[in-house]
Amino acid sequence: MKIFVSRDSAARSVGADEVAERIAAQTQGLDVEIVRTGSRGMLWLEPLVEVETAAGRVGYGAAAPEDVDGLIAAGMLAGEGESLGLVEELPWMRRQERLTFKRVGVIDPLSAEDYEAHGGTSGLRKALAMTPADVVEAVVESGLRGRGGAGFPTGIKWRTVLGAESDLKFVCCNADEGDSGTFADRMLIEGDPFTLIEGMTIAAYAVGATEGYVYLRSEYPDAVATLKAAIERAHPAGWLGPDIHGSGFGFDLHVRVGAGAYICGEETSMLESLEGKRGMVRAKPPIPALEGLFGRPTVVNNVLSLATVPAILTHGAKTYADYGSGRSRGTSVFQLGGNVAHGGIVETAFGITLGELVNDFGGGTASGRPTRAVQVGGPLGAYLPVEQFDLPMDYEAFAQAGAMVGHGGIVVFDDTVDMAAMARFAFEFCAAESCGKCTPCRVGAVRGVETIDRIVAGTERDKNLVVLEDLCELMTDGSLCAMGGLTPMPVRSAVRHFGEDFTA
Amino acid sequence: MTSEVVAAAPVPVPGRAQRVREIAGELRGLRGALIPILHAVQEELGYVAQDDVAVIADVLNLSVAEVHGVVTFYKDFRRAAPGRTTVAVCQAEACRAVGAVELADYARLRTGCGFGETSADGRFTLDEVFCFGNCALGPAVQVGEKLHGRVSPARLDALLGEAR
Numbered sequence: 001m002k003i004f005v006s007r008d009s010a011a012r013s014v015g016a017d018e019v020a021e022r023i024a025a026q027t028q029g030l031d032v033e034i035v036r037t038g039s040r041g042m043l044w045l046e047p048l049v050e051v052e053t054a055a056g057r058v059g060y061g062a063a064a065p066e067d068v069d070g071l072i073a074a075g076m077l078a079g080e081g082e083s084l085g086l087v088e089e090l091p092w093m094r095r096q097e098r099l100t101f102k103r104v105g106v107i108d109p110l111s112a113e114d115y116e117a118h119g120g121t122s123g124l125r126k127a128l129a130m131t132p133a134d135v136v137e138a139v140v141e142s143g144l145r146g147r148g149g150a151g152f153p154t155g156i157k158w159r160t161v162l163g164a165e166s167d168l169k170f171v172c173c174n175a176d177e178g179d180s181g182t183f184a185d186r187m188l189i190e191g192d193p194f195t196l197i198e199g200m201t202i203a204a205y206a207v208g209a210t211e212g213y214v215y216l217r218s219e220y221p222d223a224v225a226t227l228k229a230a231i232e233r234a235h236p237a238g239w240l241g242p243d244i245h246g247s248g249f250g251f252d253l254h255v256r257v258g259a260g261a262y263i264c265g266e267e268t269s270m271l272e273s274l275e276g277k278r279g280m281v282r283a284k285p286p287i288p289a290l291e292g293l294f295g296r297p298t299v300v301n302n303v304l305s306l307a308t309v310p311a312i313l314t315h316g317a318k319t320y321a322d323y324g325s326g327r328s329r330g331t332s333v334f335q336l337g338g339n340v341a342h343g344g345i346v347e348t349a350f351g352i353t354l355g356e357l358v359n360d361f362g363g364g365t366a367s368g369r370p371t372r373a374v375q376v377g378g379p380l381g382a383y384l385p386v387e388q389f390d391l392p393m394d395y396e397a398f399a400q401a402g403a404m405v406g407h408g409g410i411v412v413f414d415d416t417v418d419m420a421a422m423a424r425f426a427f428e429f430c431a432a433e434s435c436g437k438c439t440p441c442r443v444g445a446v447r448g449v450e451t452i453d454r455i456v457a458g459t460e461r462d463k464n465l466v467v468l469e470d471l472c473e474l475m476t477d478g479s480l481c482a483m484g485g486l487t488p489m490p491v492r493s494a495v496r497h498f499g500e501d502f503t504a
Numbered sequence: 505m506t507s508e509v510v511a512a513a514p515v516p517v518p519g520r521a522q523r524v525r526e527i528a529g530e531l532r533g534l535r536g537a538l539i540p541i542l543h544a545v546q547e548e549l550g551y552v553a554q555d556d557v558a559v560i561a562d563v564l565n566l567s568v569a570e571v572h573g574v575v576t577f578y579k580d581f582r583r584a585a586p587g588r589t590t591v592a593v594c595q596a597e598a599c600r601a602v603g604a605v606e607l608a609d610y611a612r613l614r615t616g617c618g619f620g621e622t623s624a625d626g627r628f629t630l631d632e633v634f635c636f637g638n639c640a641l642g643p644a645v646q647v648g649e650k651l652h653g654r655v656s657p658a659r660l661d662a663l664l665g666e667a668r
Contacts, residue, residue, distance in 0.1 A: 010638050013653035043640040180596030183637035213535075218543075218580050219636050221649065259539060259578030262634060276538035277570075278577040294535070336640060338601035343640025366602065375597055379634075411598045411639065425600070429634065 001032055001077065004050040004057065006105065008039035008190050009222040010183070016047040018065040023049070026072050038191015040105035041345025042092055050087055053079035059087040092342065092361060097323065099311040099331050100304055101184075101347045104191035110229055112237045115194045121239065123310030127202045128247045135206040136162050139309060141317035143329025148174055148265075148302030149377065149406040149482075151328075151395045154309075157299060160289035161207040164297035169209035171200050171299045172274065172292070173306055175216040175223070176258050176265035179378025181409030184333040184345060185303035189216070189223040192307075193230035194239070197253060199306035201244060202313060203299050204251040212251060213293070215270050217258040228255050262433040266481045267300045269435060280435045281481045302407070304333055325351030328394045328405075336362045338375075338411035355389030358412060369414040373498065375422075377406020379429055380486035382493035383419065402493060404486075419498035423491045424452045430487040441484025444475040448491065458504025465495070465502070520549065524556045528563035538564060538574055542581055551582040586629040587622040589667040591615060592646040595632045598639035607643045608632065610657045614664055628664070 005020040006012075020034055027034075039046060048061035049071070058079040060071055074081030084090060098104075107114035115121070127135045140155030161169060173196065177185040189196060200212045216224050231253055234240040242250040256274055258264050264273045268282035271293050292298025308330070312320045321329045328350035334357055336343045341363035346352075358364070358374055365371050373383045382403035384391070391401055398405045413422075427448035434441045448471055455464045472488035479485040495502060524545055531541045541560055546552055552575050561571040575581045593608045612618055615628040622629045638644040641653030647663045655663070 009636075009651050010641055010653060013638050013644065013651045014641055046641070177637060178635060180635045181598045181639045182635075183639055186637040219633060222651075254534075256536070256540065257543060258580075259543070260580035260633075261578050273539065274536050276536035276574070278573050337598040338639065338642070340640065379597055409598075409639070411601055413601045417601065422597070422600075425597070429596075433634070 002035050002052040003027075003032060003077075004035050004037050004052070006039040006046060006048060007036035007109070007222075008046075008187060009220070010043050010187070011039050011046040011048070012222070014046055014062070015065055019047040019049065019063055019068060022065045022068040023072075026068060027077070030077070032077065035108050037107060038104040038109050039187060039344075040087065040093065041101065041187065042090070042342070043344040044342050045084070048087075049076070051076060051079050055079075056086045056088060059084035059090070092344075095361070096347050097331050097349055098347045099315075099320070099323075100195075100308045100333055101188065101192075101345060102311070103195065104187060104345075107192065109191050109193055109226060110233060112194070112233055112239075115192075119314065120194055120310075121198060121245075123313035124198050124202055124239070125245060126313045127205055128245055128249065132162060132206045132208060135202065135313070138317040139206070139312060142312045142320040143324070143327070144305060144308060144312060144320070145328070145395065146302055147304035147308070147332065147407065149179075149404070151405070154301060154305050157289055157301070158203065158207050160287070161209070161297045161299050164290050166297050168211070169207060169297045169299075170293045171203045171207070171209045171212040171301075172271070173200055173212070173214040173303055174265065174267060174270055174300055175214050175220075175303045176270060177220075177303070177407070178217060178262040178265045179380075179407055179409055181337045181375065181411035182335050182378055182407045183337070184335050184408065186220050186223050187345060188303055188307050188333075189220075190226050193227045194234065195307045195310055196227070196303055197230060197234050197239060199309040200253060201239065201251050202309050203301065203306060205244075205249055207297070207299055209299065210251060212253040213274055214253065214255050215258060215264065215274055216255055217264075218260055224255060224257055231255065261435075262429075263435045263483055266483060268481070270300070271298070278435070280437050281483075283480060304407075323349040325349070325392060325394050326396055328396070332393065332405070332408050334393065334408045334410060336410050336412070339365045339367055339414050340412040341366050350394050351392050353389060354384065354391045354393065354410070355386075357393070357410060358389065362410075362412060365412060365414040367414045367416075369416065371412055372415040372417055373413045373419060373422075375411045375413070375490065376409070377404040378409050379426060380404075380482060380489055381406045381409075382489050383422065383497060384493065385497045402489070402496075404489065419494045419501040420452060420456050423494040423502075424449055424456075426487055426490040426494075427452065430483060434483060438478070438480040438484060440475045440478040441480070441487070444471055444479075444484060445487060447471055448475075448487070452491075452502075455502050456504060461503065468495070520553070521555060521559050523549065524559045525563060528560045532563055538566070538571065539578075542575060542578075546581060550585045554583070584622075587626050589627065589648055589664075590629045590631060590646075591664070591667075592631040592633045594634070594636055594638070594642065594644040596635040596639075598635070599642035599644055602642045604643040607645070607655065607657065607660065611645075611660060614661065628667075
């Protein structure tokens with residue numbers, strides 16, 4: 001029989017290794033195989049133990065190492081005793097539409113057999129039977145937009161790279177997931193790395209690239225190790241190398257580890273870093289699709305964009321596009337974090353409301369106090385009050401509300417939060433992480449901290465609020481990239497919705 | 505904070521320059537080799553010394569200024585040996601929502617050092633990090649290589665105790 005315990009770093013951070021070790025010690029001599037999977041994304045239930053039964057996997061969680069003996073005594077090995085029931089029947093799981101995250105938490109992330117048995121490689125096989133141009137058009141037709149935050153249509157980007165003439169093209173995966181409140185890239189890489197490899201291989205085939213790089217942040221050592229191991233195993237399986245699936249098409253993939261600079265999540269800064277330089281933002285144009293890594297045509301996509309491509313090819317572009325709302329097609333992987341009772345991964349079609357995510361899935365705050373604010377889309381996203389919980393998760397609807405969906409991270413704060421302090425932190429963070437190339441960002445962030453300090457000290461509050469708004473306008477319009485350009489978003493939204501905090 | 509002006513000159517380690525040259529030589533064929541080389545030097549030798557910069561520049565045929573610029577741009581690269589245990593406390597928004605600022609104050613108190621500093625007894629180096637991707641189980645703290653979630657002050661005490 002099989003018992004599943006997550007090896008995801010979030011699960012390990014609360015004791016999953018110790019739980020797995022205890023189960024192994026207590027089942028010695030029995031016919032028990034402990035499989036270390038990714039996490040289902042129900043992080044408040046970690047460490048979650050799942051036991052295979054005839055009816056499906058029965059869950060036990062959150063299980064501390066000291067709970068293991070009692071659980072086994074109560075019949076856990078037979079799926080009996082006090083359990084959560086069938087994991088896939090839990091409301092949190094049933095309400096989701098998992099396409100990108102289909103296998104995460106289900107399979108052994110490094111088992112090629114598991115991967116194929118659960119539908120892996122079917123997208124790549126379909127792609128290799130099509131012309132590259134048809135693959136690009138399928139991705140265009142699916143409506144897939146960049147999941148990293150900017151929301152640019154992925155297929156259009158690929159079309160540009162396909163049309164560019166060059167003897168060398170690259171596919172680069174941006175896995176520098178530095179936004180606080182986002183962890184889906186990490187969980188996908190730790191839980192189903194072959195999907196990312198497959199997606200990048202399809203991208204390479206579609207645009208005529210032969211070499212790929214995954215820029216993965218150093219703060220994710222488990223993801224680095226998992227992805228490197230997966231790449232090593234993909235070669236003998238024929239999923240990477242000079243002759244993929246016997247097609248004659250060749251593609252090689254390499255991991256590059258970041259070095260603690262948030263700005264390297266900006267695509268041109270990431271390219272500079274991949275070239276071995278300081279992560280200074282480049283002016284655009286030229287766009288990376290035409291002059292990217294080492295000046296060559298380069299696809300730069302986020303982990304989730306690339307990892308969704310195999311599902312699009314497998315199920316068909318139209319099936320994927322049938323999910324979603326407005327111009328936001330397909331599913332998105334939302335992440336609930338911060339002060340939230342039930343934090344984790346929610347993959348569902350665009351169009352679900354912010355309130356459904358925070359209240360129905362998230363169950364409100366972890367502290368039990370009223371929710372006061374949520375920040376959506378990372379440190380550069382807006383702070384929204386509960387009055388805006390009816391906003392649908394949709395790129396355009398959020399833009400109209402002065403906010404952004406970004407990478408789909410949602411951070412919850414209870415009523416003890418000081419929003420002036422959070423606005424100040426947005427500037428502090430920008431000052432610490434700015435690459436320094438453009439003045440609005442480099443200097444503006446420092447002036448922003450000073451101005452908020454004056455406002456909360458009661459020094460000419462009204463005048464300084466005007467200065468703050470002027471500074472925000474200048475940074476928005478005058479910065480070279482989204483770092484300086486979007487830092488005003490959390491600041492302005494905090495002032496607009498929580499102005500009462502900006503007082504002495 | 506230690507700046508290069510006030511930092512004590514590291515004691516030259518016999519054979520270090522030779523080893524740095526070997527590491528750089530092994531990796532120089534990679535595209536964009538400088539950052540992988542710096543990571544490899546730090547992993548094996550603990551930090552990137554100022555003397556290493558000239559050696560790496562020589563192997564890659566770059567100017568010392570170019571290599572220096574890269575080393576100082578990235579927070580990961582240490583310029584001096586860290587304490588026996590590194591403690592990194594997440595200070596990003598999601599962890600702030602569950603008390604990371606207060607936890608950082610407590611960490612400073614218990615280790616006796618500020619962010620970016622090493623305690624006088626060489627036991628701890630304390631760092632701040634913006635996000636480990638453990639945003640649903642904050643506050644997150646990394647001790648050595650291991651990530652911990654839902655770290656309360658009492659839990660931090662226990663983790664620091666284990667590291668002693």
